[in-house]
Amino acid sequence: MNQKILFIISLILASITTILFYLYMDGEKKKEAQLQNVNIVVAAREIPPKTLITQEMVTMKEINRTFLHPKMMRNIQDVVGKYARTAIIQDEPIMSSRLIDPNEVTDHFAYTISEGYRAITLSYNPVMGLAGLVQPGDRVDVVGTYVISNPKEGEPSAKSKIFIQDVQVLSVGTTFFPVEEGGERKQEEVKLETITLEVKPVEAEILTLAEEQGSIRLLLRPVNSQERVNTNGVTSLELLK
Known part of the structure; x- marks a missing residue:
């Protein structure tokens, strides 16, 4: 009788040991999985x-x-x-x-444009671009010169006026275009100087019209200048007075 009891107790202890060992190994596997x-x-x-x-x-x-x-x-x-x-x-x-x-960002220009603004590229000459003194990051004003009708004087008159102020220069560069004549490309190339400004959409419209209908020049602003001026502009007739 005692031997049977001892045998049963041994089976129970063996079962408990097996279960505990299984639970321990399962826990170790879960820990290992978590570490992985x-x-x-x-x-x-x-x-x-x-x-x-x-x-x-x-x-x-x-x-x-x-x-x-x-x-x-x-x-x-x-x-x-x-x-x-x-x-x-x-x-x-x-x-x-x-x-x-x-x-x-160096390989995609669009990421450099501020929210709410547009980039517009203009062709320019050394005089307009201040003989190369304008650099990316500078801020400029834009002066436009165009011909207007003068009913009182009976003849047209040229007028210059600052119409855009404090815009940032995004880039200044030179582009070379090959010359083609008679379907054949010549050796010489046409050099085109360009400048790209960051402007508001309405300023882009003004710049486009000014460049198409007249001529524009840039005024380099001092560093950190926030001054804005309000001028009436000047006409060619006023210069003769």
Whole structure:
């Protein structure tokens, strides 16, 4: 009788030991699995290309370390404030190669334009461009000269006036265009000097009309100057008085 009881007790203890060992191993596997998992940044919704990424557009997701790519972003703060280089679909891991830092943009001009503004490129000569003294980042005023009708005097009169003030120069450059004659390209090229300004949409309309109907010149502003002047302009008839 005692032997049977001891046998039953041994079976019970063996079963308990087996269960405890199983639970222990299962817990170790879960811990190991947790150690192998990492958090990455994924898109919370579809992000169109050239979109400034905000906090609401991204979220964190846990994946197994074996699926981790070196370019996967693992910190939301490293993603927010950057632009999407291409479209990113919902739940897609955010890769560093798919992001553009606005402070380091050198290959795409559109990222340098401020919100609410447009870039407009004008052709210019050394006189208009202050003999090359105007550089990207400078701020300028624009003077336009055009011919107006003067009913009182009975003849047209030229007028110059500052019509746009305190606009930023985005770029100054030279473009060469090949000359073609009779379907054949010649060796010489036509040199075109250009300057690109950052203006409001209504200022772009004014600049376009002024360049088409007359001529324009740039006035270089002092650094950090916020002064704005209000002039009536001057006509050729007033110069003779």
